Amino acid sequence: MTTKTAAPGAKTAPVVGFDRVSKAYGDVRAVDGLTLELHPGETVALLGPNGAGKSTTLDLLLGLKQADGGEVSVFGTSPREAIVAGRVGAMLQSGGLMDEVTVGELVGLACALHPRPYKVSDVLARAGIAQIASRKVNKLSGGQAQRVRFALATAGDSDLIVLDEPTTGMDVTTRQGFWATMREQADQGRTVLFATHYLEEADAVADRVLVLHRGRLLADGTAAEIKAKAGARRISFDLEGDIDEPALRALPFLTTFDLSGQTVRIQSADADATVHALYGLGVHPRNLEVAGLGLEQAFVAITAAEEARTK
Protein backbone atom coordinates (compact mmCIF):
# COMPACT_ATOMS: atom_id res chain seq x y z
CA MET A 1 0.00 0.00 0.00
CA THR A 2 1.32 3.39 -0.91
CA THR A 3 0.51 6.86 0.26
CA LYS A 4 -1.97 8.65 -1.94
CA THR A 5 -0.96 11.42 -4.23
CA ALA A 6 -3.48 13.59 -6.00
CA ALA A 7 -4.12 12.57 -9.57
CA PRO A 8 -2.84 15.12 -12.07
CA GLY A 9 -5.50 17.61 -13.02
CA ALA A 10 -7.57 16.77 -9.96
CA LYS A 11 -5.69 19.25 -7.80
CA THR A 12 -8.41 21.87 -7.79
CA ALA A 13 -11.36 19.60 -7.07
CA PRO A 14 -12.06 18.99 -3.40
CA VAL A 15 -12.69 15.41 -2.28
CA VAL A 16 -16.26 16.34 -1.49
CA GLY A 17 -18.04 19.55 -2.37
CA PHE A 18 -21.50 20.57 -1.20
CA ASP A 19 -22.77 23.81 -2.67
CA ARG A 20 -25.96 25.09 -1.03
CA VAL A 21 -27.42 21.60 -0.96
CA SER A 22 -30.98 21.09 0.28
CA LYS A 23 -33.17 18.06 0.78
CA ALA A 24 -36.64 18.06 2.27
CA TYR A 25 -39.08 15.28 3.19
CA GLY A 26 -42.46 16.92 3.05
CA ASP A 27 -42.23 19.86 5.43
CA VAL A 28 -39.08 18.64 7.15
CA ARG A 29 -35.87 20.18 5.83
CA ALA A 30 -33.42 17.37 6.48
CA VAL A 31 -30.56 19.25 4.84
CA ASP A 32 -30.90 23.00 4.55
CA GLY A 33 -28.54 24.94 2.30
CA LEU A 34 -25.46 22.96 3.29
CA THR A 35 -22.13 24.17 1.91
CA LEU A 36 -18.90 22.39 2.76
CA GLU A 37 -15.66 21.05 1.31
CA LEU A 38 -13.52 18.12 2.35
CA HIS A 39 -9.85 18.07 1.45
CA PRO A 40 -7.50 15.14 0.75
CA GLY A 41 -6.16 13.36 3.79
CA GLU A 42 -8.58 14.81 6.31
CA THR A 43 -10.32 12.69 8.91
CA VAL A 44 -13.63 14.41 9.40
CA ALA A 45 -16.39 13.70 11.89
CA LEU A 46 -19.91 14.68 11.00
CA LEU A 47 -21.33 15.27 14.44
CA GLY A 48 -24.91 15.89 15.41
CA PRO A 49 -27.81 14.58 17.46
CA ASN A 50 -30.28 12.11 15.96
CA GLY A 51 -32.34 13.77 13.28
CA ALA A 52 -29.69 16.42 12.56
CA GLY A 53 -29.48 15.33 8.93
CA LYS A 54 -26.26 13.29 9.11
CA SER A 55 -27.57 10.24 7.28
CA THR A 56 -29.30 12.34 4.64
CA THR A 57 -26.05 14.26 4.09
CA LEU A 58 -24.15 11.01 3.58
CA ASP A 59 -26.89 9.62 1.31
CA LEU A 60 -26.62 12.75 -0.84
CA LEU A 61 -22.83 12.46 -0.88
CA LEU A 62 -23.08 8.84 -2.02
CA GLY A 63 -25.72 9.50 -4.64
CA LEU A 64 -28.32 7.36 -2.85
CA LYS A 65 -30.57 10.41 -2.69
CA GLN A 66 -30.88 13.32 -5.06
CA ALA A 67 -30.73 16.87 -3.72
CA ASP A 68 -33.75 19.13 -4.19
CA GLY A 69 -31.41 22.04 -4.74
CA GLY A 70 -27.71 22.80 -4.89
CA GLU A 71 -24.90 20.63 -6.11
CA VAL A 72 -22.98 17.67 -4.71
CA SER A 73 -19.64 16.72 -6.20
CA VAL A 74 -17.16 14.00 -5.30
CA PHE A 75 -13.65 14.33 -6.73
CA GLY A 76 -15.11 16.90 -9.10
CA THR A 77 -17.60 14.43 -10.59
CA SER A 78 -21.03 13.11 -9.67
CA PRO A 79 -21.20 10.73 -6.69
CA ARG A 80 -22.09 7.82 -8.96
CA GLU A 81 -19.13 8.47 -11.28
CA ALA A 82 -16.78 8.57 -8.30
CA ILE A 83 -18.17 5.26 -7.03
CA VAL A 84 -17.88 3.60 -10.45
CA ALA A 85 -14.25 4.80 -10.60
CA GLY A 86 -13.71 2.94 -7.30
CA ARG A 87 -12.71 6.11 -5.44
CA VAL A 88 -15.31 5.78 -2.67
CA GLY A 89 -15.76 3.02 -0.11
CA ALA A 90 -18.79 3.34 2.12
CA MET A 91 -20.42 1.71 5.09
CA LEU A 92 -24.05 2.50 5.75
CA GLN A 93 -25.61 2.69 9.18
CA SER A 94 -27.94 -0.22 8.61
CA GLY A 95 -26.61 -1.40 5.29
CA GLY A 96 -28.11 -4.86 4.99
CA LEU A 97 -25.95 -7.78 4.08
CA MET A 98 -26.68 -10.63 1.70
CA ASP A 99 -27.65 -13.51 3.96
CA GLU A 100 -27.09 -17.24 3.61
CA VAL A 101 -23.62 -16.64 2.22
CA THR A 102 -20.40 -16.73 4.23
CA VAL A 103 -18.47 -13.69 5.39
CA GLY A 104 -15.60 -14.69 3.11
CA GLU A 105 -17.87 -15.03 0.08
CA LEU A 106 -19.45 -11.64 0.70
CA VAL A 107 -16.11 -9.88 1.11
CA GLY A 108 -14.95 -11.75 -2.00
CA LEU A 109 -17.87 -10.23 -3.89
CA ALA A 110 -16.96 -6.72 -2.69
CA CYS A 111 -13.37 -7.28 -3.84
CA ALA A 112 -14.53 -8.61 -7.22
CA LEU A 113 -16.69 -5.52 -7.74
CA HIS A 114 -13.89 -3.05 -6.93
CA PRO A 115 -11.71 -1.83 -9.82
CA ARG A 116 -8.57 -1.87 -7.61
CA PRO A 117 -9.29 -4.66 -5.12
CA TYR A 118 -7.12 -5.86 -2.27
CA LYS A 119 -6.63 -9.55 -1.59
CA VAL A 120 -9.69 -11.00 0.15
CA SER A 121 -7.54 -12.48 2.92
CA ASP A 122 -5.95 -9.07 3.58
CA VAL A 123 -9.32 -7.33 3.74
CA LEU A 124 -10.65 -9.95 6.16
CA ALA A 125 -7.55 -9.70 8.35
CA ARG A 126 -7.61 -5.91 8.45
CA ALA A 127 -11.26 -5.84 9.46
CA GLY A 128 -10.54 -8.46 12.14
CA ILE A 129 -12.93 -11.02 10.72
CA ALA A 130 -10.52 -13.60 9.28
CA GLN A 131 -11.47 -16.11 11.98
CA ILE A 132 -15.18 -15.87 11.11
CA ALA A 133 -14.69 -15.98 7.32
CA SER A 134 -16.59 -19.24 6.97
CA ARG A 135 -19.50 -18.17 9.16
CA LYS A 136 -22.86 -17.40 7.56
CA VAL A 137 -23.62 -13.70 7.43
CA ASN A 138 -27.02 -14.13 9.10
CA LYS A 139 -25.35 -15.73 12.14
CA LEU A 140 -23.28 -12.70 13.13
CA SER A 141 -23.52 -10.50 16.20
CA GLY A 142 -24.15 -6.79 15.76
CA GLY A 143 -20.50 -5.88 16.22
CA GLN A 144 -19.33 -8.61 13.83
CA ALA A 145 -21.80 -7.43 11.19
CA GLN A 146 -20.40 -3.90 11.56
CA ARG A 147 -16.90 -5.26 10.91
CA VAL A 148 -18.15 -7.05 7.80
CA ARG A 149 -19.65 -3.77 6.60
CA PHE A 150 -16.32 -2.11 7.27
CA ALA A 151 -14.62 -4.83 5.21
CA LEU A 152 -17.02 -4.13 2.33
CA ALA A 153 -16.14 -0.42 2.53
CA THR A 154 -12.40 -1.15 2.44
CA ALA A 155 -12.32 -3.98 -0.12
CA GLY A 156 -10.27 -1.92 -2.54
CA ASP A 157 -7.94 1.01 -2.87
CA SER A 158 -10.47 3.86 -2.49
CA ASP A 159 -9.53 7.49 -1.82
CA LEU A 160 -12.50 8.37 0.35
CA ILE A 161 -14.00 6.20 3.07
CA VAL A 162 -17.47 7.14 4.27
CA LEU A 163 -18.85 5.57 7.46
CA ASP A 164 -22.29 6.21 8.89
CA GLU A 165 -22.26 5.67 12.67
CA PRO A 166 -19.79 2.80 12.28
CA THR A 167 -19.49 1.80 15.95
CA THR A 168 -23.21 1.23 16.57
CA GLY A 169 -23.61 -2.13 18.26
CA MET A 170 -19.93 -2.50 19.18
CA ASP A 171 -18.70 -2.94 22.75
CA VAL A 172 -15.93 -0.72 24.10
CA THR A 173 -13.03 -3.01 23.21
CA THR A 174 -14.28 -3.65 19.70
CA ARG A 175 -14.86 0.06 19.32
CA GLN A 176 -11.26 0.89 20.19
CA GLY A 177 -9.97 -1.76 17.82
CA PHE A 178 -12.20 -0.42 15.12
CA TRP A 179 -10.91 3.13 15.43
CA ALA A 180 -7.33 1.88 15.40
CA THR A 181 -8.10 0.16 12.09
CA MET A 182 -9.64 3.32 10.75
CA ARG A 183 -6.62 5.38 11.82
CA GLU A 184 -4.53 3.14 9.57
CA GLN A 185 -6.83 3.99 6.67
CA ALA A 186 -6.35 7.68 7.35
CA ASP A 187 -2.60 7.34 7.81
CA GLN A 188 -2.34 5.96 4.29
CA GLY A 189 -3.49 9.36 3.08
CA ARG A 190 -7.16 8.56 2.59
CA THR A 191 -9.88 11.02 3.36
CA VAL A 192 -12.19 9.59 5.99
CA LEU A 193 -15.63 10.96 6.77
CA PHE A 194 -17.72 9.44 9.51
CA ALA A 195 -21.01 10.36 11.12
CA THR A 196 -21.42 10.02 14.85
CA HIS A 197 -23.45 11.41 17.69
CA TYR A 198 -20.68 10.90 20.25
CA LEU A 199 -18.59 13.99 20.85
CA GLU A 200 -15.91 11.80 22.51
CA GLU A 201 -15.61 9.70 19.38
CA ALA A 202 -15.19 12.74 17.17
CA ASP A 203 -12.66 14.11 19.64
CA ALA A 204 -10.59 10.93 19.72
CA VAL A 205 -10.44 10.25 15.99
CA ALA A 206 -11.17 13.28 13.83
CA ASP A 207 -8.90 16.17 13.02
CA ARG A 208 -11.86 18.19 11.82
CA VAL A 209 -15.40 18.19 13.18
CA LEU A 210 -18.48 19.38 11.35
CA VAL A 211 -21.44 19.97 13.64
CA LEU A 212 -24.78 19.50 11.98
CA HIS A 213 -28.03 20.65 13.54
CA ARG A 214 -31.40 20.68 11.79
CA GLY A 215 -29.71 20.21 8.45
CA ARG A 216 -27.42 23.20 8.81
CA LEU A 217 -23.72 23.45 9.51
CA LEU A 218 -23.51 24.83 13.04
CA ALA A 219 -19.79 24.66 13.55
CA ASP A 220 -16.70 23.61 11.63
CA GLY A 221 -13.42 23.32 13.44
CA THR A 222 -11.01 21.13 15.35
CA ALA A 223 -12.39 18.80 17.98
CA ALA A 224 -10.94 21.04 20.71
CA GLU A 225 -12.78 24.08 19.37
CA ILE A 226 -16.04 22.18 19.17
CA LYS A 227 -15.56 20.76 22.62
CA ALA A 228 -15.11 24.25 24.04
CA LYS A 229 -18.32 25.31 22.34
CA ALA A 230 -20.34 22.26 23.28
CA GLY A 231 -18.74 21.83 26.67
CA ALA A 232 -21.47 23.71 28.49
CA ARG A 233 -22.46 22.54 32.00
CA ARG A 234 -25.74 22.68 33.82
CA ILE A 235 -25.46 24.04 37.37
CA SER A 236 -28.23 23.99 39.95
CA PHE A 237 -28.31 24.90 43.65
CA ASP A 238 -30.65 26.11 46.38
CA LEU A 239 -30.25 29.35 48.32
CA GLU A 240 -31.74 30.35 51.67
CA GLY A 241 -33.16 33.73 52.55
CA ASP A 242 -33.21 36.70 50.23
CA ILE A 243 -31.82 36.13 46.78
CA ASP A 244 -29.83 38.82 45.00
CA GLU A 245 -30.97 37.99 41.48
CA PRO A 246 -29.03 40.74 39.61
CA ALA A 247 -25.78 39.54 41.20
CA LEU A 248 -26.50 35.92 40.21
CA ARG A 249 -27.35 36.95 36.66
CA ALA A 250 -24.03 38.75 36.45
CA LEU A 251 -22.07 35.54 37.09
CA PRO A 252 -19.48 34.94 34.37
CA PHE A 253 -19.99 32.51 31.43
CA LEU A 254 -23.74 32.12 31.95
CA THR A 255 -25.75 31.13 28.92
CA THR A 256 -29.13 30.62 30.61
CA PHE A 257 -30.62 31.62 33.97
CA ASP A 258 -33.69 30.28 35.71
CA LEU A 259 -34.92 31.05 39.22
CA SER A 260 -37.93 29.27 40.69
CA GLY A 261 -38.59 29.64 44.41
CA GLN A 262 -35.28 29.13 46.13
CA THR A 263 -33.79 27.01 43.35
CA VAL A 264 -31.41 28.44 40.76
CA ARG A 265 -30.76 26.61 37.50
CA ILE A 266 -28.14 27.99 35.16
CA GLN A 267 -26.05 26.87 32.24
CA SER A 268 -22.46 27.89 31.92
CA ALA A 269 -19.81 27.71 29.24
CA ASP A 270 -17.17 27.43 32.00
CA ALA A 271 -18.60 25.80 35.10
CA ASP A 272 -15.38 26.11 37.13
CA ALA A 273 -15.25 29.87 36.71
CA THR A 274 -18.97 30.27 37.35
CA VAL A 275 -18.96 28.24 40.56
CA HIS A 276 -15.82 30.05 41.78
CA ALA A 277 -17.53 33.40 41.22
CA LEU A 278 -20.68 32.10 42.93
CA TYR A 279 -18.79 31.45 46.18
CA GLY A 280 -17.18 34.84 45.71
CA LEU A 281 -20.61 36.41 46.17
CA GLY A 282 -20.55 35.23 49.75
CA VAL A 283 -23.69 33.10 49.40
CA HIS A 284 -24.07 29.56 50.72
CA PRO A 285 -25.46 27.40 47.96
CA ARG A 286 -26.87 24.02 49.02
CA ASN A 287 -27.40 20.87 46.95
CA LEU A 288 -24.95 22.19 44.35
CA GLU A 289 -24.96 20.05 41.23
CA VAL A 290 -22.85 20.42 38.12
CA ALA A 291 -23.72 18.17 35.19
CA GLY A 292 -22.65 17.96 31.58
CA LEU A 293 -25.21 18.74 28.94
CA GLY A 294 -26.16 16.03 26.53
CA LEU A 295 -24.87 16.69 23.06
CA GLU A 296 -28.31 17.63 21.87
CA GLN A 297 -28.79 20.20 24.62
CA ALA A 298 -25.30 21.49 24.02
CA PHE A 299 -26.20 22.05 20.38
CA VAL A 300 -29.38 23.82 21.37
CA ALA A 301 -27.28 25.98 23.67
CA ILE A 302 -24.85 26.77 20.86
CA THR A 303 -27.71 27.55 18.50
CA ALA A 304 -29.33 29.82 21.05
CA ALA A 305 -26.01 31.56 21.61
CA GLU A 306 -25.47 31.98 17.87
CA GLU A 307 -28.95 33.36 17.39
CA ALA A 308 -28.55 35.77 20.30
CA ARG A 309 -25.26 36.95 18.84
CA THR A 310 -26.64 37.61 15.37
CA LYS A 311 -29.68 39.51 16.66
Add this chain to the structure above:
Amino acid sequence: MNSLIRLELARALRNRKFLFFSVIYPSVLFLLIAGSADATTRVGGTGLTLPTYMMVSMASFGALTAVLMGNSERIAKERESGWVRQLRLTTLPGRGYVLAKTASAAVVSLPSIVVVFAVAAAVKGVRLDAWQWLALTGAIWAGSLVFAALGVAIGYLASGDAVRPITMITYFGLSILGGLWMPTTTFPQWLQDIARWVPTHAYAALGQAIEQSQAPHAKDIAVLAVFFALFTGGAAWLYRKDTLKA
Protein backbone atom coordinates in the same frame (compact mmCIF):
# COMPACT_ATOMS: atom_id res chain seq x y z
CA MET B 1 -21.58 -8.84 -12.26
CA ASN B 2 -20.54 -12.45 -12.88
CA SER B 3 -19.29 -12.59 -9.33
CA LEU B 4 -22.74 -11.64 -8.04
CA ILE B 5 -24.43 -14.21 -10.31
CA ARG B 6 -22.06 -16.88 -9.00
CA LEU B 7 -22.80 -15.96 -5.40
CA GLU B 8 -26.57 -15.79 -5.96
CA LEU B 9 -26.40 -19.19 -7.60
CA ALA B 10 -24.32 -20.73 -4.84
CA ARG B 11 -26.86 -19.44 -2.35
CA ALA B 12 -29.83 -20.78 -4.31
CA LEU B 13 -28.22 -24.22 -4.64
CA ARG B 14 -27.60 -24.30 -0.89
CA ASN B 15 -31.22 -23.55 -0.05
CA ARG B 16 -32.76 -27.02 0.29
CA LYS B 17 -36.32 -25.79 0.70
CA PHE B 18 -36.10 -23.76 -2.48
CA LEU B 19 -34.52 -26.65 -4.38
CA PHE B 20 -37.16 -29.06 -3.14
CA PHE B 21 -40.06 -26.88 -4.24
CA SER B 22 -38.60 -25.92 -7.59
CA VAL B 23 -36.82 -29.13 -8.64
CA ILE B 24 -38.30 -32.14 -6.80
CA TYR B 25 -41.86 -31.06 -6.03
CA PRO B 26 -43.04 -30.68 -9.67
CA SER B 27 -41.91 -34.24 -10.43
CA VAL B 28 -43.69 -35.56 -7.36
CA LEU B 29 -46.84 -33.72 -8.36
CA PHE B 30 -46.50 -35.11 -11.87
CA LEU B 31 -46.40 -38.66 -10.55
CA LEU B 32 -49.42 -38.03 -8.31
CA ILE B 33 -51.53 -36.61 -11.13
CA ALA B 34 -50.37 -38.83 -13.97
CA GLY B 35 -49.72 -41.87 -11.78
CA SER B 36 -53.03 -43.61 -12.20
CA ALA B 37 -53.53 -42.55 -15.81
CA ASP B 38 -52.78 -45.15 -18.45
CA ALA B 39 -51.06 -44.21 -21.69
CA THR B 40 -54.31 -44.26 -23.62
CA THR B 41 -56.25 -41.59 -21.70
CA ARG B 42 -56.39 -38.56 -23.97
CA VAL B 43 -56.79 -34.99 -22.82
CA GLY B 44 -59.80 -33.52 -24.57
CA GLY B 45 -59.05 -31.52 -27.71
CA THR B 46 -55.31 -32.12 -27.78
CA GLY B 47 -54.81 -35.70 -28.81
CA LEU B 48 -52.11 -35.96 -26.17
CA THR B 49 -52.07 -38.63 -23.47
CA LEU B 50 -52.48 -37.36 -19.91
CA PRO B 51 -48.83 -38.10 -18.92
CA THR B 52 -47.51 -36.31 -22.02
CA TYR B 53 -49.81 -33.36 -21.41
CA MET B 54 -49.05 -33.12 -17.69
CA MET B 55 -45.31 -33.46 -18.27
CA VAL B 56 -45.25 -30.06 -19.98
CA SER B 57 -47.61 -28.58 -17.39
CA MET B 58 -45.38 -29.69 -14.53
CA ALA B 59 -42.14 -28.67 -16.24
CA SER B 60 -43.69 -25.23 -16.75
CA PHE B 61 -44.86 -25.24 -13.13
CA GLY B 62 -41.35 -26.09 -11.90
CA ALA B 63 -39.77 -23.33 -13.96
CA LEU B 64 -42.45 -20.91 -12.71
CA THR B 65 -41.66 -21.85 -9.11
CA ALA B 66 -37.92 -21.37 -9.59
CA VAL B 67 -38.14 -17.92 -11.17
CA LEU B 68 -41.13 -16.48 -9.29
CA MET B 69 -40.57 -17.65 -5.72
CA GLY B 70 -36.83 -17.04 -5.74
CA ASN B 71 -36.92 -13.49 -7.04
CA SER B 72 -39.89 -11.79 -5.46
CA GLU B 73 -39.27 -12.64 -1.83
CA ARG B 74 -35.51 -12.06 -1.92
CA ILE B 75 -35.80 -8.71 -3.64
CA ALA B 76 -38.44 -7.45 -1.22
CA LYS B 77 -36.43 -8.62 1.80
CA GLU B 78 -33.11 -7.28 0.53
CA ARG B 79 -34.69 -3.96 -0.32
CA GLU B 80 -35.89 -3.76 3.26
CA SER B 81 -32.62 -4.89 4.86
CA GLY B 82 -30.63 -2.32 2.92
CA TRP B 83 -28.51 -4.78 0.92
CA VAL B 84 -29.80 -3.20 -2.29
CA ARG B 85 -28.55 0.18 -1.02
CA GLN B 86 -25.19 -1.29 -0.11
CA LEU B 87 -24.86 -2.72 -3.62
CA ARG B 88 -25.53 0.72 -5.05
CA LEU B 89 -22.27 1.81 -3.43
CA THR B 90 -20.35 -0.59 -5.64
CA THR B 91 -19.43 -0.46 -9.30
CA LEU B 92 -22.28 -2.86 -10.07
CA PRO B 93 -24.59 -1.17 -12.60
CA GLY B 94 -28.11 -0.48 -11.36
CA ARG B 95 -29.68 -3.27 -13.38
CA GLY B 96 -26.96 -5.71 -12.37
CA TYR B 97 -28.75 -6.75 -9.21
CA VAL B 98 -31.97 -7.70 -11.00
CA LEU B 99 -30.12 -9.36 -13.86
CA ALA B 100 -28.03 -11.45 -11.46
CA LYS B 101 -31.17 -12.57 -9.62
CA THR B 102 -32.87 -13.51 -12.89
CA ALA B 103 -29.82 -15.29 -14.26
CA SER B 104 -29.37 -17.42 -11.15
CA ALA B 105 -33.10 -18.27 -11.10
CA ALA B 106 -32.82 -19.32 -14.75
CA VAL B 107 -29.99 -21.69 -13.88
CA VAL B 108 -32.14 -23.36 -11.21
CA SER B 109 -35.19 -23.54 -13.48
CA LEU B 110 -33.30 -25.66 -16.03
CA PRO B 111 -32.96 -28.73 -13.77
CA SER B 112 -36.57 -28.33 -12.66
CA ILE B 113 -37.61 -28.73 -16.30
CA VAL B 114 -35.21 -31.57 -17.09
CA VAL B 115 -36.03 -33.59 -13.96
CA VAL B 116 -39.75 -33.63 -14.82
CA PHE B 117 -38.87 -34.78 -18.35
CA ALA B 118 -36.62 -37.55 -17.04
CA VAL B 119 -39.23 -38.78 -14.58
CA ALA B 120 -41.96 -38.71 -17.26
CA ALA B 121 -39.82 -40.62 -19.74
CA ALA B 122 -38.55 -43.18 -17.23
CA VAL B 123 -41.67 -43.82 -15.15
CA LYS B 124 -44.57 -43.04 -17.48
CA GLY B 125 -42.88 -43.98 -20.76
CA VAL B 126 -43.38 -40.63 -22.47
CA ARG B 127 -41.66 -40.80 -25.86
CA LEU B 128 -40.93 -37.85 -28.14
CA ASP B 129 -38.51 -37.12 -30.97
CA ALA B 130 -35.11 -35.71 -30.08
CA TRP B 131 -35.95 -32.30 -31.60
CA GLN B 132 -39.13 -32.17 -29.51
CA TRP B 133 -37.23 -32.71 -26.25
CA LEU B 134 -34.80 -29.94 -27.19
CA ALA B 135 -37.50 -27.56 -28.41
CA LEU B 136 -39.58 -28.18 -25.26
CA THR B 137 -36.65 -27.46 -22.98
CA GLY B 138 -35.82 -24.30 -24.91
CA ALA B 139 -39.41 -23.03 -25.08
CA ILE B 140 -40.20 -23.64 -21.41
CA TRP B 141 -36.89 -22.21 -20.31
CA ALA B 142 -37.22 -19.08 -22.44
CA GLY B 143 -40.88 -18.66 -21.49
CA SER B 144 -39.97 -18.64 -17.79
CA LEU B 145 -38.39 -15.20 -18.33
CA VAL B 146 -41.92 -13.75 -18.43
CA PHE B 147 -42.46 -14.91 -14.85
CA ALA B 148 -38.97 -13.94 -13.76
CA ALA B 149 -39.93 -10.39 -14.73
CA LEU B 150 -43.16 -10.77 -12.73
CA GLY B 151 -41.13 -11.93 -9.72
CA VAL B 152 -38.93 -8.84 -9.94
CA ALA B 153 -41.99 -6.59 -10.22
CA ILE B 154 -43.59 -8.15 -7.12
CA GLY B 155 -40.27 -7.84 -5.28
CA TYR B 156 -40.22 -4.10 -5.91
CA LEU B 157 -43.95 -3.68 -5.28
CA ALA B 158 -44.41 -5.50 -1.99
CA SER B 159 -42.81 -4.85 1.38
CA GLY B 160 -41.03 -7.57 3.35
CA ASP B 161 -44.12 -8.77 5.23
CA ALA B 162 -46.59 -8.66 2.36
CA VAL B 163 -44.39 -10.26 -0.26
CA ARG B 164 -45.00 -13.89 0.70
CA PRO B 165 -48.82 -13.82 0.61
CA ILE B 166 -48.81 -11.77 -2.59
CA THR B 167 -46.36 -14.17 -4.22
CA MET B 168 -48.36 -17.19 -3.05
CA ILE B 169 -51.67 -15.86 -4.34
CA THR B 170 -50.09 -14.98 -7.67
CA TYR B 171 -48.30 -18.30 -7.85
CA PHE B 172 -51.32 -20.50 -7.08
CA GLY B 173 -53.62 -18.31 -9.15
CA LEU B 174 -51.36 -18.59 -12.17
CA SER B 175 -50.77 -22.32 -11.66
CA ILE B 176 -54.42 -23.26 -11.28
CA LEU B 177 -56.00 -20.82 -13.73
CA GLY B 178 -53.34 -21.55 -16.33
CA GLY B 179 -54.15 -25.25 -16.13
CA LEU B 180 -50.74 -26.34 -14.87
CA TRP B 181 -52.27 -28.64 -12.24
CA MET B 182 -55.20 -29.95 -14.27
CA PRO B 183 -56.13 -29.42 -17.91
CA THR B 184 -58.33 -26.34 -18.38
CA THR B 185 -60.65 -28.52 -20.47
CA THR B 186 -62.00 -29.83 -17.15
CA PHE B 187 -63.03 -26.25 -16.15
CA PRO B 188 -66.56 -24.89 -16.64
CA GLN B 189 -66.87 -22.94 -19.88
CA TRP B 190 -66.80 -19.44 -18.29
CA LEU B 191 -63.57 -20.30 -16.48
CA GLN B 192 -62.05 -21.71 -19.65
CA ASP B 193 -62.78 -18.38 -21.35
CA ILE B 194 -60.78 -16.60 -18.66
CA ALA B 195 -58.00 -19.19 -18.53
CA ARG B 196 -57.33 -18.72 -22.23
CA TRP B 197 -55.85 -15.28 -21.49
CA VAL B 198 -53.77 -16.25 -18.46
CA PRO B 199 -50.03 -16.15 -19.26
CA THR B 200 -49.31 -19.54 -17.68
CA HIS B 201 -51.92 -21.10 -19.97
CA ALA B 202 -50.17 -19.66 -23.01
CA TYR B 203 -46.86 -20.76 -21.48
CA ALA B 204 -47.89 -24.43 -21.15
CA ALA B 205 -49.58 -24.27 -24.56
CA LEU B 206 -46.19 -23.52 -26.14
CA GLY B 207 -44.90 -26.89 -24.97
CA GLN B 208 -48.09 -28.74 -25.77
CA ALA B 209 -47.97 -27.46 -29.38
CA ILE B 210 -44.43 -28.79 -29.68
CA GLU B 211 -45.60 -32.18 -28.35
CA GLN B 212 -48.23 -32.20 -31.09
CA SER B 213 -45.42 -31.55 -33.60
CA GLN B 214 -46.83 -28.10 -34.32
CA ALA B 215 -45.34 -24.67 -34.21
CA PRO B 216 -46.52 -22.77 -31.10
CA HIS B 217 -49.72 -20.82 -31.74
CA ALA B 218 -49.29 -17.17 -32.63
CA LYS B 219 -51.94 -16.25 -30.07
CA ASP B 220 -50.02 -17.87 -27.21
CA ILE B 221 -46.80 -16.16 -28.24
CA ALA B 222 -48.67 -12.86 -28.46
CA VAL B 223 -50.19 -13.32 -24.99
CA LEU B 224 -46.76 -14.09 -23.54
CA ALA B 225 -45.15 -11.16 -25.35
CA VAL B 226 -47.78 -8.76 -24.02
CA PHE B 227 -47.38 -10.02 -20.45
CA PHE B 228 -43.60 -9.92 -20.77
CA ALA B 229 -43.77 -6.28 -21.87
CA LEU B 230 -46.21 -5.54 -19.05
CA PHE B 231 -44.14 -7.24 -16.34
CA THR B 232 -40.75 -5.86 -17.43
CA GLY B 233 -42.26 -2.40 -17.87
CA GLY B 234 -43.83 -2.60 -14.42
CA ALA B 235 -40.63 -3.93 -12.87
CA ALA B 236 -38.55 -1.16 -14.48
CA TRP B 237 -40.98 1.52 -13.30
CA LEU B 238 -41.11 0.16 -9.76
CA TYR B 239 -37.33 -0.20 -9.72
CA ARG B 240 -36.83 3.44 -10.67
CA LYS B 241 -39.36 4.56 -8.10
CA ASP B 242 -37.61 2.54 -5.41
CA THR B 243 -34.20 3.93 -6.39
CA LEU B 244 -35.38 7.53 -6.06
CA LYS B 245 -36.94 6.82 -2.69
CA ALA B 246 -34.14 4.81 -1.08
